[in-house]
Amino acid sequence: MDNNQPYDCAIVGGGLAGLCLSIQLAQKNFRVVLIEKNTYPFHKVCGEYISMESWDFLENLGLSLSRMNLPQIRKLHVTAQNGFQIASPLDLGGFGISRYTLDFELSKLSKTVGVVVLEQCKVQSVVLQDDLYVVETSQGKMNARIVCGAYGKIDPAFMERENANKEGGYVAVKYHLKTDFPADLIELHNFKDGYCGISKVDHDTFCMCYLTTVKNLQDNNNDIKTLEKNILRKNPALDRYFSSATFLYDKPLAISKIGFQKKQAYRQDMLMLGDAAGAIAPLCGNGMSIGMCASKILAHYITDFLHGKISKQELIKRYTNEWNANFSMRIKTGFYLQKLFGKRLTTLWALKFLGRSPRILRKIISLTHGQKFS
Numbered sequence: 001m002d003n004n005q006p007y008d009c010a011i012v013g014g015g016l017a018g019l020c021l022s023i024q025l026a027q028k029n030f031r032v033v034l035i036e037k038n039t040y041p042f043h044k045v046c047g048e049y050i051s052m053e054s055w056d057f058l059e060n061l062g063l064s065l066s067r068m069n070l071p072q073i074r075k076l077h078v079t080a081q082n083g084f085q086i087a088s089p090l091d092l093g094g095f096g097i098s099r100y101t102l103d104f105e106l107s108k109l110s111k112t113v114g115v116v117v118l119e120q121c122k123v124q125s126v127v128l129q130d131d132l133y134v135v136e137t138s139q140g141k142m143n144a145r146i147v148c149g150a151y152g153k154i155d156p157a158f159m160e161r162e163n164a165n166k167e168g169g170y171v172a173v174k175y176h177l178k179t180d181f182p183a184d185l186i187e188l189h190n191f192k193d194g195y196c197g198i199s200k201v202d203h204d205t206f207c208m209c210y211l212t213t214v215k216n217l218q219d220n221n222n223d224i225k226t227l228e229k230n231i232l233r234k235n236p237a238l239d240r241y242f243s244s245a246t247f248l249y250d251k252p253l254a255i256s257k258i259g260f261q262k263k264q265a266y267r268q269d270m271l272m273l274g275d276a277a278g279a280i281a282p283l284c285g286n287g288m289s290i291g292m293c294a295s296k297i298l299a300h301y302i303t304d305f306l307h308g309k310i311s312k313q314e315l316i317k318r319y320t321n322e323w324n325a326n327f328s329m330r331i332k333t334g335f336y337l338q339k340l341f342g343k344r345l346t347t348l349w350a351l352k353f354l355g356r357s358p359r360i361l362r363k364i365i366s367l368t369h370g371q372k373f374s
């Protein structure tokens, strides 16, 4: 591939954030290329609970969620390691959809509106030369006026790995299963040094996804089955699923070396969105909505820039300011909240306190979430 005419925008990574940005820009008739190293559809490690914040946004984008008969989730149960449980309504609530389905549907929409979607294509470097970017990929080079980084939690090799030392602390594992479970419920179960979420997604399937420390896995022979047997199944609620549910994958889907912190919304001449700009602790259940909301903010400012209404400096300034104003506090709250999880006594005491203080519990939940957007 040798494309001489520059794209208006090149997007590195075709997860939710990148796909949503590509669709919005193409709908405004810009020339957009989206580069994804995998081939759709594919599974992804994620809890697959989407906060209601982004329902209207996805519908307006052209994804008809209301026709997909998706589970609407309105209740939360949290257990401590010994099975002690508290319950809370979820004021905003959420819905369940697998990443396999969601990213695939968005990729189809993206192609329909004219985005050039390059699959099985890996970005190897991004260099700004004068006012034009040169994007080198496994399928050749291309030029673009703007490049956005939507490559997820882990910085690719071509990025300066300034966060590499801070990252690497967590591993995450996901399964799809068949089990007996209410469609309107999400459960969060604590175990030593981690927690596990379960909720319903599309196709009458349930998503079970857990996060723990790399050390916890290492202490269990680096073996997921041993970790589950020795650690997760000590929580009676989790033990029930491991003994009675039907697991649908041959082997678990796992990722490692992940961390949760704010990064920068503009780095190495690229505008960042989704987890590439900063990942929120999964227990908050709204990393996907943050990525989608950021794509909306960014699409707006890129449009102004490409129409010559603002300079590139102004684009960077306005986007980073708005990103910080919207998401920094939520990411920080999630970071501290996560510290209460996975500890035997601290978690139990915190849950006992919150069980007696439902208003505080609902306030904490609301602090990690934003407003509905469309």
Ligand SMILES: Cc1cc2nc3c(=O)[nH]c(=O)nc-3n(C[C@H](O)[C@H](O)[C@H](O)COP(=O)(O)OP(=O)(O)OC[C@H]3O[C@@H](n4cnc5c(N)ncnc54)[C@H](O)[C@@H]3O)c2cc1C
Pocket (backbone or CB within 6 Å): 012, 013, 014, 015, 016, 017, 018, 035, 036, 037, 038, 044, 045, 046, 047, 048, 049, 050, 051, 121, 122, 123, 124, 150, 151, 152, 153, 156, 172, 173, 209, 210, 211, 258, 273, 274, 275, 276, 279, 280, 282, 285, 286, 287, 288, 289, 291
């Ligand atoms: C255990 C766990 C549970 C979670 N549960 C939830 C939840 O229930 N609800 C929620 O809202 N959020 C949840 N999250 C967070 C959510 O998964 C992320 O916030 C979301 O996936 C971010 O989307 P993204 O588009 O930024 O990145 P991703 O979805 O990770 O997409 C990045 C894409 O970039 C591609 N890529 C990477 N490098 C390159 C390259 N060099 N070239 C080309 N392509 C590249 C990747 O293949 C990938 O498809 C969870 C996270 C974890 C770890």
